[in-house]
Amino acid sequence: MIYFENVTKQYANSDTFVLKDISFYVERGEFVFIIGGSGAGKSTITKLIIAEEKQTSGSIYVNDVNVAELKDKEIPAYRRSLGIVFQEFRLLSTKNIYDNIAFPLRIRGASNDEIEELVPQWLDLVRMTDKAYSMPSELSGGERQRAAIARAMVNNPSVLIADEPTGNLDPIITAEIMDYLRQINEMGTTILVVTHDPNVVNSMQKRVIELNDGYITRDMQRGGYTFGY
């Protein structure tokens, strides 16, 4: 599903290696936390997976696609095969919630019938039906993140990448969001959550890959996290 093989990443004009020869494999249907303190290299893993950055050396495969070898024109289609959730929600500010969730379907070229079937389903799943025609700016953080999860999932991706999905949310909403991710995982979607929040990791008891200073220092099934901030 996701395979990092001896991946090293050094940004241009920098002597520092953000990732140093890391390797890991995520099975289909797994739920994995990537944890670590600030500057550990967690978000770089997300950027490499979504092809925003290219590794300096090593190989990355997602769904058997060699990510580094994707041509520019192939990247949009590749990204459409993933679901991505961000800390800042990243809903399109000029579109209401319905159109935000419909957006990935529209860029895929889905028919109106398909859009009219799938969007209400996902609005219902994340309990946002009554907010369908609200603008993102009118919603709370939790509501926006629920809408962002619906948008990430509406194309039924095999893997969902969540970069600090609860970073801007209070503990109650955080628990709610994590519960959505758990349910989605139970439906068969592989989930990769990047976080530095120990409460989130400890409450879920899922596989944990811990990064420190660019190295993988721990890879543990049903792990916890005590370092935190």
Added chain:
Amino acid sequence: MDINIKKLGSFIKDAFDGLWFNRNVAIASVVIVMSSLCLFGAYIAISMNVDYISKQFRSQYAISAYLEKGTPDERVEEIREELNNISNIATINFISEDDALNYCKEMFGDDADFLNGLEEDNPLRASFDVTLKDLTKAGETKEAIEKIIDVSWAKNNQDFVTKILNITKSFKNGSFVLMLLFSLISVFIVSNTIKISVSARKEDIYTMRYVGATNDYIVCPFVIEGIIIGLIGALIGYIVVLIGYTYCYYMIAGYIESLVSIYKTHQLALLLFGCFILFGLIIGALGSVYSVKRYIKA
């Protein structure tokens, strides 16, 4: 670009959503496009009229070649042939001694009594009025005419014509440079205004990229937005210029109609409409593409 009708409909909807969401910037952009195009329209209207007036002067301009008294008819025909051989002469009109007297009578109207009786011993000379192809060569042409035997002298108002030609030329050169400058400044300002609108939504552009939108999908709504801004600005500017021109026409036309005429509003309307729509469209589309391009790497 792989764009079908369904996508185009979606882009247009997105463009209107974007315009509404950023309506303050959109209104500012429309005002700037409109102002730029008003300047552009004023330049076109003035420039066209200067050309038109200049053409009228050119067509009215003639050299009169006066013949010796008593030149026989056969010789008059020979002189016509010789005039025909001068390459810069466009048209030739013969005015006999009788015609000249009649013109004088017409000119003096009720006060023409003192001309009575001159029919028997007409002191006026027959002449050829010739118009020219190239007015800048009026001096040489006059000299050539005066060399013809039996032409006693040729008369023109060279200084006046030269002045008109110089003024026209200077105006056209000067106003073209000014217009070019204004156009560049306008495109720069419009492009920057649209850039503000695009910049306000750069996070949206990044988000679109991350969820797998192609560059076409990202750029098209912005381009349509720019085109809509350009067209609305062009239409309002067009109406403003037409009203302004009509007002100016009625102010000026009365004073100068005995001398020259200028274009009526309806004669310029179609040309101005075409220019405004084209210019508005280009400003809007180019401004958007230029502004959004920096955010759309893969």
